Amino acid sequence: MQAQKVEVIRQNPSDRSSYEGLVGSITASITTLSYLHVGSGQQIAFKVIEDKVSGKTRFEEDYLPFASIGRFIAIPGSSVKGNIRSRLELSFKSKDGKVRSCFIRGSRLYGAPQVGKHGWRHYRIWEHAVKEERGMPCDHTAGAPVCLICNIFGTAGLKSLVGFSNFFGEDVTGEPQNLEYEMKLIAVPPNTSFKGSISFRNLKPEELGLILLGMGITDSKVGRPVLFGRLKYRSQVSGRTFGRIKYEVLEIRLSKFSQPLQMKGRILMEPGSYEKERLDEIVKTLTNHALHTYEGEFQIVKEVDVVEKLQ
Numbered sequence: 434m435q436a437q438k439v440e441v442i443r444q445n446p447s448d449r450s451s452y453e454g455l456v457g458s459i460t461a462s463i464t465t466l467s468y469l470h471v472g473s474g475q476q477i478a479f480k481v482i483e484d485k486v487s488g489k490t491r492f493e494e495d496y497l498p499f500a501s502i503g504r505f506i507a508i509p510g511s512s513v514k515g516n517i518r519s520r521l522e523l524s525f526k527s528k529d530g531k532v533r534s535c536f537i538r539g540s541r542l543y544g545a546p547q548v549g550k551h552g553w554r555h556y557r558i559w560e561h562a563v564k565e566e567r568g569m570p571c572d573h574t575a576g577a578p579v580c581l582i583c584n585i586f587g588t589a590g591l592k593s594l595v596g597f598s599n600f601f602g603e604d605v606t607g608e609p610q611n612l613e614y615e616m617k618l619i620a621v622p623p624n625t626s627f628k629g630s631i632s633f634r635n636l637k638p639e640e641l642g643l644i645l646l647g648m649g650i651t652d653s654k655v656g657r658p659v660l661f662g663r664l665k666y667r668s669q670v671s672g673r674t675f676g677r678i679k680y681e682v683l684e685i686r687l688s689k690f691s692q693p694l695q696m697k698g699r700i701l702m703e704p705g706s707y708e709k710e711r712l713d714e715i716v717k718t719l720t721n722h723a724l725h726t727y728e729g730e731f732q733i734v735k736e737v738d739v740v741e742k743l744q
């Protein structure tokens with residue numbers, strides 16, 4: 434398939450020097466629906482074995498560790514940000530030859546990979562987006578305008594409007610996995626929960642709605658199953674499934690510096706307040722507003738369902 438050249442819609446980024454629009458935070462959880470491995474950036478792990486008889490040391494391949502902060506297993510905020518951002522980049526599609534998001538990693542595509550070749554599952558899931566030639570990613574270092582997603586998540590020369598804490602679990606222990614192709618890694622089992630927060634500033638309601646859509650959340654505070662971490666594109670590895678999670682919103686807080694959250698003349702949340710009870714209603718209003726604002730340009734993909742059908 435031929436890559437299709439599209440134009441990325443770019444504008445001057447919103448003002449970062451003062452508070453305007455929505456300012457606050459979302460407390461959220463990530464619950465594993467399968468095994469999950471999130472790496473620490475390390476590609477290969479070794480342990481040193483000392484031979485007491487010969488006095489020599491040798492190296493033996495070790496389990497790839499799960500990411501940790503201090504002594505605790507955790508999902509780094511940067512991984513959560515990357516997961517949500519790339520889901521948004523890939524959910525946008527062009528309308529009349531124009532698209533709202535660049536691809537920040539800027540990976541060019543030369544035709545669809547054949548089945549079994551590197552990246553083919555990724556391509557199949559996100560075909561509507563990855564077939565688009567979006568050109569170079571946004572770069573604000575010389576003051577050039579940026580796309581919608583770079584305005585929210587930042588890019589070269591531009592700070593992000595959203596901040597992601599590390600996500601920690603309670604009493605989480607990693608389990609060593611000996612997998613096919615001699616893969617050795619530490620993974621957490623299904624039904625493990627991690628908790629963290631996402632801070633935001635100077636967002637419009639539809640942009641806050643986009644953050645939620647990027648978490649796989651639409652009609653309620655609990656999101657649909659989405660892919661995360663290593664081995665997520667495989668249905669099974671050594672009889673186990675990896676990389677299925679769901680996000681859930683636990684609380685939304687508006688700073689006293691925020692504008693009220695107001696939709697169609699109705700105030701849903703006041704500055705300086707927090708919400709735990711009416712989350713379904715608030716989440717649904719925000720995501721519907723985003724879907725309406727970007728109608729015909731945003732496609733919700735049930736990525737886990739697609740991956741299961743690819744096998």
Ligand SMILES: [Zn+2]
Nearest residue numbers: 535571580583
């Ligand atoms: Zn961009």
